[in-house]
Amino acid sequence: MRFIAILRTSEAHGFPPPALHEGMAELGAEAAAAGVLVDTAGLLPVTTATKIIVADxxxxxxxxxxxxxxxxxxxxxYDVADRAEVIEWTRRFMDLHRRTWPGWSGESEIRQVFGREG
Incomplete structure (x- = not known):
């Protein structure tokens, strides 16, 4: 089953501290070695975004x-066996933020990718 975990956070936090970068690299390598991480990336600030809107x-x-x-x-x-597995990987990712970035707050939303069983 394929899922996407979307991280939402205020851009006012600035860039992540080095300890978080190191932890994310280790966690990403572990998930890749386990064969469950398909892709991951941070996104540039919303000031660089473009929207294409259909209206009227x-x-x-x-x-x-x-x-x-x-x-x-x-x-x-993530490409995982079930929802519980993606929840565990995402909890570990969020806990890494909690432990390495004092004062940071954010949330992850997990959604199954439609029509993708693997």
Whole structure:
């Protein structure tokens, strides 16, 4: 089963500390070695984003910044046996943030990829 874990966090936190980068590299290597991590990346700030919107039958292209309550900051795609497994990997990722970045707050949303069983 394929899932995407979407990290939402305030961009006001700035860039992650080195300890978090190191921990994410180790966790990513572990997940890749386990054969469950398909892809992962951080995203540039919403000020660099472009949206393509369909509204009233028209296509509208709009450049950021956008007023998003909690912007998407990163994602990870997992190919796992079940929902419990992706939850465990995502909990470990979020716990790494908690332990290495005092004062940081954010959330991860896990969603199954439609029509992808593997």
């Amino acid at each position: 039958g028209e296509l509208i292209t709009s450049d950021g910044p956008f007023d998003e309550p909690v912007p998407v900051g990163a994602y990870a795609v």
